[in-house]
Amino acid sequence: MDKVYDHRKYEQKIYSLWEKNGAFTPKVDKSKNPFTIIMPPPNANDPLHVGHAREVATQDILIRYHRMKGNSTLWLPGSDHAGIETQYVFEKKLREKGKSRSDYDRDTLYNMIWDYVKDNTGVMEKQLRQLGASCDWSRFKFTLDEKIIKIVYKTFKKLYYDGLIYRGERIVNYCPLCGTSFSQLEVNYIEKEDELYYLDYETLTIATTRPETIFADVAIAVNPKDNKYKKLVGKAAKIPLINREVPIITDRLVDLNFGTGALKVTPGHDPVDFEIGEKHNLSIISVIDMEGKMINTPEKYISMKASVAREEVVKDLEEKGYIKKRERLHHSVGVCYKHKTPIEPIVSKQWFIKVKPLAEISKAALKKGEVKIVAKKYDKIAHHWLNNLKDWNISRQIVWGIRIPAWRCDKCLEWTITDGVVPKNCVSCGHEKLIQDPDTFDTWFSSGQWPYATLLAQSRISNFQFPISKNDKAKFEDFDYFYPTSVMNPAYDILPFWVIRMIMLGLYATTRVPFKIVLLHGLVRDRFGVKISKSKGNVINPIEMINKYGADSLRMASIWGSLVENDSSLSEDNIRGQRNFANKIWNAARFIFLESVAKRGGYSKAPTTKNSYDLKIIKQLRVTTKKVTRLLEKYRLNEAAETLYDFFWNQFANDYLEKTKSRRKDAQKILDFVLQESLKLLHPFMPFVTEAIWQESKNRFNNTTLISSSWPK
RNA sequence: GGGCGUUUAGCUCAGUGGUAGAGCGCUUCGUUCACAUCGAAGAGGUCGUUGGUUCAAAUCCAACAGCGCCCACCA
Numbered sequence: 001m002d003k004v005y006d007h008r009k010y011e012q013k014i015y016s017l018w019e020k021n022g023a024f025t026p027k028v029d030k031s032k033n034p035f036t037i038i039m040p041p042p043n044a045n046d047p048l049h050v051g052h053a054r055e056v057a058t059q060d061i062l063i064r065y066h067r068m069k070g071n072s073t074l075w076l077p078g079s080d081h082a083g084i085e086t087q088y089v090f091e092k093k094l095r096e097k098g099k100s101r102s103d104y105d106r107d108t109l110y111n112m113i114w115d116y117v118k119d120n121t122g123v124m125e126k127q128l129r130q131l132g133a134s135c136d137w138s139r140f141k142f143t144l145d146e147k148i149i150k151i152v153y154k155t156f157k158k159l160y161y162d163g164l165i166y167r168g169e170r171i172v173n174y175c176p177l178c179g180t181s182f183s184q185l186e187v188n189y190i191e192k193e194d195e196l197y198y199l200d201y202e203t204l205t206i207a208t209t210r211p212e213t214i215f216a217d218v219a220i221a222v223n224p225k226d227n228k229y230k231k232l233v234g235k236a237a238k239i240p241l242i243n244r245e246v247p248i249i250t251d252r253l254v255d256l257n258f259g260t261g262a263l264k265v266t267p268g269h270d271p272v273d274f275e276i277g278e279k280h281n282l283s284i285i286s287v288i289d290m291e292g293k294m295i296n297t298p299e300k301y302i303s304m305k306a307s308v309a310r311e312e313v314v315k316d317l318e319e320k321g322y323i324k325k326r327e328r329l330h331h332s333v334g335v336c337y338k339h340k341t342p343i344e345p346i347v348s349k350q351w352f353i354k355v356k357p358l359a360e361i362s363k364a365a366l367k368k369g370e371v372k373i374v375a376k377k378y379d380k381i382a383h384h385w386l387n388n389l390k391d392w393n394i395s396r397q398i399v400w401g402i403r404i405p406a407w408r409c410d411k412c413l414e415w416t417i418t419d420g421v422v423p424k425n426c427v428s429c430g431h432e433k434l435i436q437d438p439d440t441f442d443t444w445f446s447s448g449q450w451p452y453a454t455l456l457a458q459s460r461i462s463n464f465q466f467p468i469s470k471n472d473k474a475k476f477e478d479f480d481y482f483y484p485t486s487v488m489n490p491a492y493d494i495l496p497f498w499v500i501r502m503i504m505l506g507l508y509a510t511t512r513v514p515f516k517i518v519l520l521h522g523l524v525r526d527r528f529g530v531k532i533s534k535s536k537g538n539v540i541n542p543i544e545m546i547n548k549y550g551a552d553s554l555r556m557a558s559i560w561g562s563l564v565e566n567d568s569s570l571s572e573d574n575i576r577g578q579r580n581f582a583n584k585i586w587n588a589a590r591f592i593f594l595e596s597v598a599k600r601g602g603y604s605k606a607p608t609t610k611n612s613y614d615l616k617i618i619k620q621l622r623v624t625t626k627k628v629t630r631l632l633e634k635y636r637l638n639e640a641a642e643t644l645y646d647f648f649w650n651q652f653a654n655d656y657l658e659k660t661k662s663r664r665k666d667a668q669k670i671l672d673f674v675l676q677e678s679l680k681l682l683h684p685f686m687p688f689v690t691e692a693i694w695q696e697s698k699n700r701f702n703n704t705t706l707i708s709s710s711w712p713k
Numbered sequence: 714g715g716g717c718g719u720u721u722a723g724c725u726c727a728g729u730g731g732u733a734g735a736g737c738g739c740u741u742c743g744u745u746c747a748c749a750u751c752g753a754a755g756a757g758g759u760c761g762u763u764g765g766u767u768c769a770a771a772u773c774c775a776a777c778a779g780c781g782c783c784c785a786c787c788a
Contacts (some may be wrong), residue, residue, distance in 0.1 A: 002739080004750070072761065189785085195787085209787065259785050265788095272786040329788055381783075384716070493783095527725065527737090529781095549750095561726045561736065566718095567781095569725045573737050580750040591747030639727070642735060654752080661746075 001593065001696055005586035007550030010692040015554045016255065017695070023707045024136045026072040028481045029259045037063060037072035038451045038486040039135060039514070040498070041078035042141060045086060045120035050525045050558070050570060053542040056131045057555035058521055058564055058637060059489050063134055064684035066486075074482050076454050077135040079124060081117070081143045083401035084178065084186075084442040088338055090116055090400070101179070101399075106438065110399045119132040125545060132551045132687045134707065139458055139478070143446050146688035147457035153405045153420040154445045155509050158466045160417045164354045164508075166413065169284075171267070171274040172393055175336035176292030180397040181350060182336070183442060184390055185497055187343050192220070198260065198325035199317065201237035202295075203248065204229065206323055207259025209331070210269070211317060212310040214239050214299045216285040219265040221276055224250040226261050229682040238575040240322040241313070242298060249550055249685050251276045263381065284347050290397075292344060306344070350395035351404060357385045357436055358504035369713060371503060371513040374635055378520050385496045392501075396443045401440030408479050411521075423672050448501035451488070451514035455479040462610045466509045485515040492520040492565065514596065519635055521564050527571030545575055552686035553578040557638045559685075581645060582689040585682065588653045589675055589693040593700070598669035602676050607669040614670045617656040620647060621674055625712045628681055648678055677712045682684050 002009075003302040018024065018690040026034075037059050042052060059075060067073040090113050091101055101109055128135065141148060159165045165172045172181035192207045204221060220237045222229040229248070236245040246265075253272055254263045267277030268286040277284060288297050293311045294301045317323050334343040365371050366379070373379040396406065407416045409426035410433035416423045425432055446453075452468075474480060483508075489500060499518055506514030511673050525531055526538040533539070543556045562568035599607075606618050624647040631640035652674060660667035675693075683690045683706050694706035702709070 002745095003748075005748095179759035206788090253786060255787060263788055270788070272784090272788070275786080329787080332785090380717065384784075496783095525725090529725065557736095563727080566726085571725075571737075576723080576750080577736060580748095583748065583750045586752090589747085594747070636727095638735095642727075646735080648734080653748090656751090663730085 001590045002587070003587075003590075003615070003713040004315045005583045005689055005692070006549075006552075007688060009584070011130070011546075011551055011688045012574045014133065014667060014688050014691045014695070017691075017705065018134065018707055019137070021045075021705060021708070023067075023705060024075070025068075025138050026074045026117065026132045026136065028477060029072045030481075032070060032072040032123055032547065034482050034486070035066035035073045037075050037489065038454055038485050038489050039075060039077045039133075040488075040490040040494075041141075041143065041447065042124050042451065043078040043085060044079035044124065045089070045117045046082075047123050048131075048542055050125075050540045050545075053131060053545075053554055054058060054524050054558040054568065054570075055082060055489065055491070056128060056133050058229075058380070060131070060133050060517075060687070061559070061637055061684040062489075062556070062632070062635075064707065065711065067134070067707070068680065068683070068709060070710060072481075074139070074478075076139050076141070077125075077128065077137065077197045078141040078450070080443065080447060081384075081401065083396060083398055083440060084338065086117065086181065087113060087398045088178065103274055106399050113400045125600040129547050130543065131634040132553065134687070141240075141454045141457060143265070143443070145457060147462065147689070148446070148453050149402050150420055150462060151453045151456055152402055152441065152449055153418070154442075154464075154466055155505065156405060156445075156448055156686065157417050157419045158509070159353060164357065166352055167349055168351045168352050168353065168391075169272050169347060169392075170391075171269075171345050171347050172350055173343045174290065174348070175339060175341070176290070176344055177339045177341055178336060178398075179290070179436075181393060181395065182343070183346065183393045183444075183490075186337050187334040188337045188340075190340070191330065191332050191336050194261065194329050194331060194333075196327040196329040197238055197314065197317070197323055198327075198500060199264075200324055201234055201239065201262075201264075203235055203237040204262050206237075206262045206264045208264055209329060210266075211313045212294070212306055213266045213269045213287060214313070214457075215242060215301075216266045216268045216287040217244075217264045218277065218282045218285060219246050219280065220248045221251045221254050221263045221265050222248065222261060223254040223256040224252060226254075226256040229262065240317055241320070245314075249280055251279065269345055271345050274345075274347070275385050280290050286347055288346060289345055290346070292347075306626075326630045342345065350405070351392050351437075353392040353394055353445075355392050355504070357391045358508055359389055359500075361507045362386055362500065362503045365503065371518060371521070371645070373518040375520065378495060378518070378565065381495060381658060382500060382518075385500050389496070389500070392445075392569050395437075395439040396442055399440065401443060402446055404439050404441060406437045408437065409433070410435060420707060422566045427509060439559075444497050444501055448505045448535070449509065451485050452479065452483060452506055452510050455483050455485075455645060467511050468509065469511045474625060480522040483510065483514070484512050487517045487519050488515040489519045489525060489564075493523070495520060517565060522562065522567035524558065525567050525569050527569050527573070529567070529569050532696070540570060540572075543611055547574070549575050549579040550582060550688065552582050552688050556581065556641060556685055560641055564635055564637055564639060581649065582686055584649055584653060584680075584694065585686070586691055588648070588657060589679075589696070591657065592668075592671045593673050593697065595664055595668050597672075597700045599674055600699055601703070603669075603673045607673055609670060611663075611666070611670075613659050614667065617652060617670065617674055620651045621677055625677065625681060626650075629711070632684075644682055645651060645683065648682065652678065672700060679706060680709055683707065 063075045072678045106622035174181045265273045267274045293303045411431040412429040416427045455478045460474040502514045557575040628640045679690045691706045
């Protein structure tokens with residue numbers, strides 16, 4: 001053994017050894033309890049960041065622990081096509097070449113993105129291996145795998161025929177730059193100073209920040225309790241510049257203290273106004289199109305960009321004396337989470353999921369404890385979302401994704417929904433000319449089905465219908481055995497996007513929760529607790545750290561110092577400290593291996609001894625084992641890691657080991673035993689160095705691998 | 714405007730009723746003996762503030778203050 005542990009010499013070799021032995025691939029074994037984690041699938045074409053490193057470390061610790069405990073343990077890896085993210089990155093590349101998405105037809109564009117993603121295939125997977133992820137590669141799934149798509153279609157079809165999906169002309173959050181709509185969750189809000197214009201509508205004055213939308217006004221609303229307008233209700237107001245009359249109505253949504261207390265109702269371009277419009281049966285006028293350009297306005301504004309039109313309209317209003325007052329207004333506006341540019345609320349026809357019934361069954365499952373959220377603070381947030389989610393817009397106007405299996409009849413305009421098969425005839429009128437909706441699903445719609453989709457896709461059976469209930473057992477192999485999965489461990493920031501939708505769709509499609517435990521994890525911050533971002537220049541590259549200090553060190557450092565559910569701070573100092581610990585373990589072993597082995601093949605229980613130091617370290621080992629086990633069961637990984645660190649370095653190496661130097665031969669069996677047990681306890685946390693030592697021990701312990709040894713009791 | 718969380722050693726964080734903890738950093742000394750990616754010793758905190766409950770509070774409760782995050786229909 002070398003004087004210093006050199007991770008570069010061992011990590012790759014050890015990982016291959018595990019793979020060669022099939023250590024990651026569990027068997028469906030009814031005599032054992034399953035333990036399953038479905039890995040949150042990283043983006044297929046992105047390298048991992050340090051947050052992934054923490055997530056991988058967390059899951060791999062749980063996985064290795066359960067595997068050693070004797071569960072049939074499955075960690076299913078996968079990757080996500082990440083619709084919008086990927087198309088966004090790809091379009092940026094196109095722009096660099098002076099091209100845009102509109103230069104290509106749908107299929108060409110799709111194939112180009114497919115090729116682009118394929119070029120990056122394997123990067124993320126290689127990095128997972130470098131991190132030591134003991135996931136079952138034979139079950140790897142991609143969100144665009146044929147079988148996955150088929151399952152997503154089945155879910156959609158069932159939702160449709162159950163009346164839980166409707167195609168609605170509704171106001172959607174549209175980003176003109178992305179060229180697609182979003183759900184409520186993809187909209188961010190930023191604080192902003194804007195001009196608030198008080199406009200003369202003849203009968204009264206209204207205040208607005210968006211004068212370019214006055215042409216889309218269909219009413220003026222005042223609060224029913226607002227006395228100053230009581231006598232105007234039912235009368236008409238006149239839109240400036242075009243002199244179109246609109247009725248004055250009442251609605252309690254109007255804030256009587258804002259502006260003049262009178263609101264111009266523009267259902268075509270404002271979510272609240274849309275709601276008011278629905279209630280009062282108002283018509284909808286659109287004056288901004290999908291490209292963010294003006295339509296249905298007086299000639300001079302037509303096809304101006306909305307922001308330009310605003311200036312022009314203001315100028316004209318000013319000239320004609322319609323602007324009575326201007327104010328600066330500090331407010332928040334919705335922006336695209338990618339571009340940070342304003343979201344344009346526009347009305348369009350899209351597919352929506354009725355969320356309420358699904359939220360109700362999810363709440364019931366939480367209440368019954370079928371699914372538990374480990375940190376109660378997140379349980380509260382989950383309930384907040386379940387109570388506040390609106391109908392979910394799942395249509396995206398992009399090509400990179402799963403195309404919606406909906407065909408519209410050219411004759412009767414009715415929709416035919418299938419589970420992917422191109423229909424020959426319209427279900428309503430039998431007409432033969434049908435046109436498929438060009439839109440794709442929101443990525444979260446497919447990843448919301450990930451736990452059951454990945455397991456079902458492994459099955460040989462594909463001609464089934466949802467829902468699958470408990471009684472359909474003994475058909476689907478993996479799914480029957482591993483579902484519901486044990487732990488789901490994503491970052492807390494995707495709780496509403498992903499976790500809640502998995503619960504909703506899982507319960508809907510399989511009558512069971514997709515996982516029993518939700519263990520949300522925090523974000524990795526830099527050593528000052530500041531959020532990591534490229535612009536701040538505090539990015540920690542996990543692969544660089546692995547090359548420098550070894551995967552064990554990065555893993556250990558990334559879970560060190562804070563609870564799973566909290567944000568953690570990571571610094572190179574910390575990683576280096578863990579590298580030192582790995583070296584400490586290595587050298588303690590090296591010291592122990594200097595003396596010939598006392599008993600080949602290892603120990604199944606503590607050797608007998610009367611020496612008081614021996615007895616003390618055996619007791620300390622027992623206490624540590626119990627404590628670490630208990631902490632792992634409670635997902636308190638940092639405390640478990642810290643307990644082990646203290647035990648091995650202080651109690652074992654510094655205290656006990658020093659004291660054996662004068663009675664080396666006599667103590668050898670205890671040294672071998674405590675090292676053997678320590679390596680097992682440390683293995684989930686630092687798999688490489690511990691396995692490297694195990695392999696170097698030359699049958700001192702036993703002749704198999706550490707990864708497949710059993711957890712100490 | 715709501716909600717959630719947080720405030721403990723220089724830094725980053727554990728500790729959830731019983732004499733203040735870890736890592737990193739710092740100081741001093743040591744080290745041909747497994748490891749300088751080492752060892753020994755040490756400095757450093759009235760646990761945000763004020764009240765309350767309790768034999769006992771960093772820990773439970775209330776109020777206040779600072780910080781952070783999330784949500785929201787101020788047009």
